[in-house]
Each structure stands twice: as structure tokens, then as C-alpha cells.
Amino acid sequence: MSVDGYLDRLKRDGRIVVVGASLAGLRGAETLRDGGFAGTLTMIGDEPYEPYDRPPLSKGVLLGKATADHTALPRRRALDAEWRLGVPASGLDMAAKRVRLADGDEVEYDRLLIATGVRARPWPHEREAALDGVFVLRTRDDATALQKRLADGPRRVFVIGAGFTGSEIASACREREIEVTVAERGAAPLVGALGGVVGEVAAQMQRENGVDLRTGVMVTGLEGDSAGRVRAAHLSDGSSVETDVVVVSLGATRNTEWLAGSGLGAGPRGIACDAGCRAFDIRGIVTDDIFVAGDVARSPHPLFNYQFLSLEHWGNAVTQAETAAHNMLCESVDRRPHMWIPAFWSSQFGVNIKSVGVPSMGTEIIVTQGSLSEHRFAAVYGFQDRVIGAVTFDDARWLPFYQQLIESTAPFPPQFPTVDRRPEGARPVSADFPDPSVPTHGPTVTLSGYSPADRRITFTPGRH
Amino acid sequence: MTQGNLLRQILEYGNRPNPYPLYAELRKTPVLNEGDGAYVVSTYWEILSLLHDPRVSSDPHNLAVPGGPGFDPNDESSLPPSFIRLDPPEHDRLRRMTNTSFGPPHKARRIHEMRGELDEIVSGLIDGIGSTDRIDLVEQFSYPFPVTVICRLLGVPREDESRFHTWADTLAASLDPMPGEDPTERNKIAQKARTELGMYLAGLIEERRKNPQDDMLSELANLKGPDGSMTTMELLSTSALLLIAGHETTVNLITNGMLTLLRNPDVLQRLRDDPKLAVPIVEELLRFEPPVQLVPNRTTLADIEIGGVTIPKGASLWLVVAAGNRDPQRFKEPERFDPDREDIEHLGFGSGIHSCFGAPLARLEAQIALSELARRLVNPRLLEDPPEYRQNAVLRGPRHLPITCDEIRP
Numbered sequence: 023m024s025v026d027g028y029l030d031r032l033k034r035d036g037r038i039v040v041v042g043a044s045l046a047g048l049r050g051a052e053t054l055r056d057g058g059f060a061g062t063l064t065m066i067g068d069e070p071y072e073p074y075d076r077p078p079l080s081k082g083v084l085l086g087k088a089t090a091d092h093t094a095l096p097r098r099r100a101l102d103a104e105w106r107l108g109v110p111a112s113g114l115d116m117a118a119k120r121v122r123l124a125d126g127d128e129v130e131y132d133r134l135l136i137a138t139g140v141r142a143r144p145w146p147h148e149r150e151a152a153l154d155g156v157f158v159l160r161t162r163d164d165a166t167a168l169q170k171r172l173a174d175g176p177r178r179v180f181v182i183g184a185g186f187t188g189s190e191i192a193s194a195c196r197e198r199e200i201e202v203t204v205a206e207r208g209a210a211p212l213v214g215a216l217g218g219v220v221g222e223v224a225a226q227m228q229r230e231n232g233v234d235l236r237t238g239v240m241v242t243g244l245e246g247d248s249a250g251r252v253r254a255a256h257l258s259d260g261s262s263v264e265t266d267v268v269v270v271s272l273g274a275t276r277n278t279e280w281l282a283g284s285g286l287g288a289g290p291r292g293i294a295c296d297a298g299c300r301a302f303d304i305r306g307i308v309t310d311d312i313f314v315a316g317d318v319a320r321s322p323h324p325l326f327n328y329q330f331l332s333l334e335h336w337g338n339a340v341t342q343a344e345t346a347a348h349n350m351l352c353e354s355v356d357r358r359p360h361m362w363i364p365a366f367w368s369s370q371f372g373v374n375i376k377s378v379g380v381p382s383m384g385t386e387i388i389v390t391q392g393s394l395s396e397h398r399f400a401a402v403y404g405f406q407d408r409v410i411g412a413v414t415f416d417d418a419r420w421l422p423f424y425q426q427l428i429e430s431t432a433p434f435p436p437q438f439p440t441v442d443r444r445p446e447g448a449r450p451v452s453a454d455f456p457d458p459s460v461p462t463h464g465p466t467v468t469l470s471g472y473s474p475a476d477r478r479i480t481f482t483p484g485r486h
Numbered sequence: 487m488t489q490g491n492l493l494r495q496i497l498e499y500g501n502r503p504n505p506y507p508l509y510a511e512l513r514k515t516p517v518l519n520e521g522d523g524a525y526v527v528s529t530y531w532e533i534l535s536l537l538h539d540p541r542v543s544s545d546p547h548n549l550a551v552p553g554g555p556g557f558d559p560n561d562e563s564s565l566p567p568s569f570i571r572l573d574p575p576e577h578d579r580l581r582r583m584t585n586t587s588f589g590p591p592h593k594a595r596r597i598h599e600m601r602g603e604l605d606e607i608v609s610g611l612i613d614g615i616g617s618t619d620r621i622d623l624v625e626q627f628s629y630p631f632p633v634t635v636i637c638r639l640l641g642v643p644r645e646d647e648s649r650f651h652t653w654a655d656t657l658a659a660s661l662d663p664m665p666g667e668d669p670t671e672r673n674k675i676a677q678k679a680r681t682e683l684g685m686y687l688a689g690l691i692e693e694r695r696k697n698p699q700d701d702m703l704s705e706l707a708n709l710k711g712p713d714g715s716m717t718t719m720e721l722l723s724t725s726a727l728l729l730i731a732g733h734e735t736t737v738n739l740i741t742n743g744m745l746t747l748l749r750n751p752d753v754l755q756r757l758r759d760d761p762k763l764a765v766p767i768v769e770e771l772l773r774f775e776p777p778v779q780l781v782p783n784r785t786t787l788a789d790i791e792i793g794g795v796t797i798p799k800g801a802s803l804w805l806v807v808a809a810g811n812r813d814p815q816r817f818k819e820p821e822r823f824d825p826d827r828e829d830i831e832h833l834g835f836g837s838g839i840h841s842c843f844g845a846p847l848a849r850l851e852a853q854i855a856l857s858e859l860a861r862r863l864v865n866p867r868l869l870e871d872p873p874e875y876r877q878n879a880v881l882r883g884p885r886h887l888p889i890t891c892d893e894i895r896p
Contacts, residue, residue: 390540391540391574392574392575398578400540419538419837419838419839419841420538420540420838420839421538422534422535422538423535423538423539423540426535438541438787438788439541439787439788440540440541440787441540441541441542441543441573441574441787442540442573442574442575442578
């Protein structure tokens with residue numbers, strides 16, 4: 023019981039506003055209702071659609087196997103919410119506890135959950151970005167438009183950036199037997215998230231599947247024809263590629279601009295929060311009524327040296343939203359920390375790629391099972407003599423074991439024998455991550471902030 | 487009760503009808519060293535963790551003391567080990583190749599498309615029950631159903647089905663661990679059955695190479711994929727494995743299922759009213775009464791510390807999945823049969839790379855069998871409770887399940 027019964031009143035007839043009507047926003051709202059919140063719930067979303075799932079957009083939808091309007095997220099329960107869709111939030115008045123909407127309306131809250139996520143980083147030259155045939159892929163509308171263009175049978179698709187989204191787009195194109203060129207500033211695809219050793223495997227996969235992969239190059243310009251349709255891309259090595267579809271896959275930008283001037287600790291890297299999902303203000307003081315979850319949140323994680331991590335991961339959005347919603351409705355002593363182990367998956371060129379931990383923190387890598395050349399393996403990343411991340415290509419059933427190694431800060435390199443250990447896994451090599459000061463499409467984990475000395479801890483995640 | 491004889495008690499035939507109190511006793515020591523080299527693991531998280539541990543091998547050659555049920559490392563005359571007794575990469579290659587003619591992603595709809603055929607077999611068996619005074623559900627229904635299905639799926643002629651009965655029984659019995667007994671004689675009999683089965687299959691495969699049909703044997707025999715083709719010996723082991731696995735597990739799932747439903751008449755009534763309830767019922771059955779009670783054929787490639795115990799390299803591991811399935815640390819009210827349970831991530835099909843290959847088929851067979859029995863048998867009752875069980879402690883299930891009912895609905 024709180025001193026003045028505030029929580030009881032909040033639960034009974036308080037006002038909670040959720041900004042961001044995607045995965046994190048929806049799961050957060052459902053958890054609030056599950057937790058007994060009976061008051062007014064307002065869901066604000068900039069897109070005109072109810073929450074939908076994004077992973078199929080770059081996979082099944084691009085292949086024409088599913089349509090973008092059939093990826094609505096399943097509901098866990100009835101929400102009884104007031105939906106304000108198609109109007110973005112444009113401002114926050116922390117003192118008055120009000121969210122401003124782009125249409126001038128205002129919504130008052132007692133507690134606020136911010137889950138505004140990220141958006142695709144657009145092609146920086148506005149005129150070139152506006153050419154017909156130039157796409158990004160983040161939203162349902164993006165996917166519908168790109169799918170339609172692919173169905174028209176373009177002569178060639180040109181993908182800028184070989185991160186996960188770019189590589190999945192290239193894979194979908196090849197599966198549809200469309201010629202595709204991929205241009206990547208780094209030395210290999212996926213290099214920002216998984217390093218050069220694994221990136222080399224991704225490069226082989228692309229080339230074996232007929233992708234015209236250009237690495238170590240930048241796109242210097244997109245050229246349109248007289249009708250305003252894109253017709254070619256020019257590269258920093260002096261070459262150019264004729265194309266009628268360009269997909270810009272340069273990673274994501276966090277949706278925090280609407281918070282400028284609000285006094286909340288929000289910026290290009292996201293919104294900083296504590297392990298309980300409570301947002302910090304610009305003075306570094308934790309708020310007690312504003313919570314954040316999903317791609318837009320940055321929170322410290324004890325397993326990764328209390329780095330502030332912002333994770334563009336599906337599972338993180340779900341668990342962080344659940345934790346935030348739980349904490350919004352309870353006394354401080356009952357609050358839970360958000361201790362999710364980063365994990366993501368991708369599917370490209372018929373290969374299932376999964377990862378746990380933070381590979382991009384790793385300095386070394388060792389292949390513990392299978393073989394890089396067979397594109398079927400498990401590999402472990404090491405950082406300061408401990409296991410910090412792991413990745414599998416078509417070998418995902420072992421991943422829970424590697425997650426345990428990360429959770430228990432197991433020593434690196436692992437000393438034990440395993441089934442399917444090959445000679446190439448005899449000793450670790452440099453994981454070969456690019457210099458972080460060189461911009462690339464970016465990993466799906468952003469590291470920043472406080473980095474104390476190496477800590478030895480035993481991590482015990484909740485199991486229910 | 488001393489710890490040392492706990493496993494022996496579980497294997498004792500007298501405890502077959504209800505081993506669950508012994509499993510509860512076992513869970514008090516999550517990792518139990520039985521003293522004779524076997525480490526018995528009985529709690530959910532520990533079992534799950536070992537099933538995903540790449541330091542755990544399925545290859546009996548890695549045992550410090552080679553042996554184990556039905557295994558003679560010096561016997562070269564018999565079939566090579568099937569993929570269930572192999573580690574990656576050989577395991578992965580063989581399982582992958584087998585999957586190309588069985589399941590997703592290669593044959594996404596193979597099982598789904600068998601639905602009509604499964605319905606037909608089930609209807610035929612129930613139609614043929616005859617007198618309702620005393621029905622032996624095992625003999626008259628739950629044995630012939632999956633046997634007919636696996637034979638049709640593989641392409642084994644119907645008239646030969648009865649010959650498998652004997653071979654399958656012998657081979658299943660050889661999987662039954664009997665610590666302390668000299669396995670020599672039993673192994674000899676099992677090897678003989680395996681060899682005979684292999685010779686029979688070899689003839690069939692030869693025939694299918696010449697005249698391919700729409701069945702798995704034909705597809706496996708003529709397979710040419712990214713992994714190449716199977717050798718004849720690999721093909722024999724693989725098809726023998728599928729045949730035996732298809733014989734001995736689903737029978738118990740269906741029989742245990744009907745037994746459980748008859749003990750829980752309210753659930754049986756709900757299933758009668760809503761056949762769709764078969765889906766969660768079968769999942770809960772796989773938790774509550776798993777057809778494979780324990781996995782006795784794993785070993786450690788390194789010292790593994792788990793549950794406060796260090797299991798030494800080369801030890802024999804016994805993973806008691808049926809005990810893990812009722813671990814109160816994992817499931818609320820684990821001793822209650824509750825098809826409304828929301829979180830049924832059971833170990834009934836194992837987990838990790840050896841998780842049950844036939845799971846999609848077994849699920850569908852049991853769902854159809856139980857919902858049809860519920861619909862057609864009017865007022866069914868058990869005539870014996872508990873019924874007489876098979877000897878086998880690993881593949882546990884009733885030998886006979888005598889029931890009666892008022893009539894059989896059309």
C-alpha cells in the first residue's frame with residue numbers, strides 16, 4: 023500500500039497514455055490491463071493501422087506469400103482502449119502531464135508509456151530520395167509498395183546497405199529470380215552486427231545465390247530519368263549500375279524528435295531509462311511517471327558492463343513493454359528490472375540466422391560447432407576473456423546452451439569439446455568488427471555510455 | 487528409501503502403473519548418481535539444458551564404459567546406427583535428408599494431406615470393433631492404427647504388416663534398460679531382429695528403386711539433394727528407425743490418452759462436445775503421460791557441472807523426461823491433468839536436435855483417434871483400473887486396455 027493510496031486510485035480510474043501503437047505499445051497496454059488497470063487507456067500511433075508485425079514485411083510479404091495487411095499482431099486480450107491512430111504525438115509537457123498531438127489535440131496522463139520505436143533512415147539527398155522507384159522498408163505501406171514493384175518484374179533491384187533488412191530484401195529478390203545488386207560500405211554484409219568473419223560467410227551466401235555484391239563502396243548518387251523515375255545508381259569506385267528499383271537500407275533513426283525541448287533525456291540514441299524502464303530527464307534524474315519500452319529505449323544491462331543498450335529486437339520489445347507496464351502499476355519494492363538477453367533472428371538465402379548476447383561487443387570469435395564453409399555452424403564471441411555473444415547459422419537448436427554461457431559469464435574461449443567440433447574451431451580469431459567510428463548501416467544493438475571495469479557476476483534470469 | 491535403488495524401483499514392473507510418486511522422490515536429487523556410472527536427471531530445467539548441451543553425445547562410442555541398452559560396439563554384422571544414435575554432422579545430414587520426404591519445409595503439407603486417410607483408417611477400426619461387452623482398445627484400435635499409418639507412409643505392403651509386429655516388439659524390448667542384468671542374450675536376440683528387418687527392407691528398397699511409388703521409401707531410395715544420397719545401409723537404418731518409432735510410441739500416446747480421459751470423464755465429455763479440444767488435450771497428455779518416459783542413451787564429452795553436481799566425462803546420462811514434465815518448479819499443479827493449461831512446453835517429444843522426428847504425425851494421429859473415440863463410444867467405462875502394463879519402462883503404456891460402452895454411434 024502506498025501512503026496515500028495513489029496506486030489504487032491509478033488502477034481504478036487513472037489515465038494511462040501509450041505513445042506508439044506497434045509491438046511494444048500493444049504488449050505494454052495488454053499487460054496494463056492484465057495487471058488490473060481499469061482506468062482510461064489511450065493508444066497513440068502515427069500510422070493509420072492497428073498494431074502489426076514487422077518481421078514478415080521483409081520476408082513473406084516481399085516474396086508475395088503474405089500480404090502486408092494480413093500481418094496484424096494477434097491480441098492477447100481485449101484492450102478497451104481509446105485509439106488515436108494516424109496522428110503522431112508532437113510534444114510532451116512533463117509538468118502539466120500532457121501529450122500533444124500533431125492535430126493540435128492534447129491528452130492528459132497520470133502515467134505515460136513511450137514506445138515510439140524507430141523509423142527507416144531515408145536516403146539523405148531529398149531530391150534523389152523522392153525519385154519514383156526509391157524505397158525504404160519499415161512500415162506496412164513501404165512493404166506493400168515495394169512488393170507491388172517487385173511483382174511488376176523490374177530488370178534489377180539495387181539495395182543500399184547490407185545489414186539484416188538489406189540482406190533479406192536481396193534474398194527475397196533472388197528467390198523471385200529478380201537481378202539484384204547490393205552495395206555495402208563495410209567489407210561484408212552483416213559486418214556491423216556480426217563482424218567480418220561471419221560477414222564473409224554472408225558474402226559467400228549472397229554471391230552463391232547470384233547477388234551482385236559490391237563491398238567497400240559508397241553510393242554517391244541516384245540518377246533519375248526525365249519522368250522522375252530512378253534509372254541508375256553511382257558508386258564511389260566510379261562505376262554505376264542501371265536499375266529501376268532502389269531500396270535504401272541504412273538502418274534506423276529513433277523516433278525522439280517529438281520530445282525535443284520536453285526536458286526528457288531523449289536524443290538520437292533513444293530515451294535513456296533505468297533497468298526498471300523509468301525514463302531519465304535531461305538532468306539524469308529518473309522520472310516516476312514516464313516509462314519507455316522497445317526500440318526507442320536505452321537501458322543499462324549488468325551482463326554487458328552496464329552499457330546502455332538500445333535493441334532493435336522483436337523479443338526485447340515484448341519483454342521490455344511487459345516489464346514497463348508491470349512497473350507502472352506497482353510499488354517501487356515490487357518493481358522488476360528488464361534483464362532480457364538480446365536475441366534476434368533473420369532468414370535469408372534459405373539459411374536461418376540466430377544470435378544471442380551482444381556479438382558486436384566481442385573482439386574474438388571461435389567456431390565451436392559445424393563449419394563456416396558449410397554455412398552451418400555455431401560461433402561464440404569473446405570479450406575480455408568471457409563469452410559475450412553467440413551466433414548460429416542453421417544450427418539454432420544449440421543456442422540455449424550458448425545463452426547459458428553468456429548468462430553465467432563463462433570464460434572465453436570455451437575449453438570443452440563439443441559434438442561437431444571441427445579443426446577450424448581449434449582457436450579463436452579476431453572477430454573483425456569495423457572501426458565503430460566509421461559509419462555503416464549499423465548493428466541492431468547500439469552500445470553507448472558508462473563502461474566500468476570488467477565485472478564477474480552470476481546472472482540468474484527469471485524463468486517464468 | 488535409499489537413493490541407490492530408486493532407479494531400480496522405477497524399472498521394477500510392479501511400479502509401472504504409477505511411477506509418478508517415485509519420480510517425485512527422484513526430483514529431490516535433481517542429478518542423482520546411481521553409483522554404477524549412470525547419472526539420472528529428473529528436473530525440468532536441468533533436462534532441458536542437457537538436451538541443448540553440445541557436450542552431450544548420443545553416440546554410444548563416447549561412453550567411458552561402452553555398452554548401454556541394445557548396443558554392442560563390436561558387432562559389425564548388423565545395421566549401422568540410425569540418426570537417433572549419432573551426433574552431428576552425420577546426424578544432421580541423415581535427419582535432413584529424411585526430412586525432405588517427410589516434413590517442412592520440403593514437404594510442408596505431407597502430414598496435413600494425410601488427414602483424410604487417417605480419418606478413414608480410424609473410422610474403419612471403430613466400425614470393426616463389433617461386440618461392445620469387452621473391447622481391448624490396444625489390440626482393436628490403438629495398436630493397429632499407427633502401424634497401418636507408418637506402413638502406408640513408408641510404403642510397406644499391408645500383407646507384411648504382421649511380420650513387423652514381432653520385430654518391432656523385440657527391438658522395443660531391447661530399449662528397456664535393466665541395470666545389473668547381463669544384456670548379452672537380449673542383445674543377441676535384438677540384433678537378429680534388426681538384421682531380419684534390415685534384410686526385408688533391403689528387398690523392398692531394391693524394388694522401390696526400380697519402381698518408385700508415392701511413398702517415403704521410394705523418395706528416400708531415389709533421393710538426390712544438396713546432401714547427396716543415402717547409402718543403402720544408411721537407408722536401411724533410417725527406415726528401420728521410422729518403422730519402429732512409428733510402432734511403439736503413438737500406440738502408448740493413444741492408449742494412455744484414453745485411459746486418462748476415462749479417468750477424467752468431464753474432459754471426455756468436453757471433447758465429445760468440441761473435437762477441437764483434442765489439440766490441447768494431446769499436448770497436456772504429452773506432458774502428463776509421455777509415451778517415452780526417459781531418454782537413457784546419452785553420454786558426456788566433458789565434465790559437466792549441473793544442479794550442483796559434476797557429471798564426469800563419459801558418464802551414462804538418463805534423462806527422465808516424464809519426471810521433468812511434472813516438476814513443480816516448472817508447472818503449476820503438475821500432478822493435475824489440465825487441458826486448459828496455458829503454458830504446456832513439455833518434454834514429451836524431447837528437445838534440441840533429437841526432438842521427436844515424427845511429432846507432427848503423432849500429434850495428428852492422437853488428436854483424430856481421441857476425438858473420434860470420444861464421439862462414437864457411448865458411455866465408455868474402464869473395466870480394469872489400472873490396466874495391465876507392458877514390461878517396458880522407457881516406452882511405457884498399457885498392454886491391454888479393456889473397456890466397455892453402451893453402443894457405438896455411426
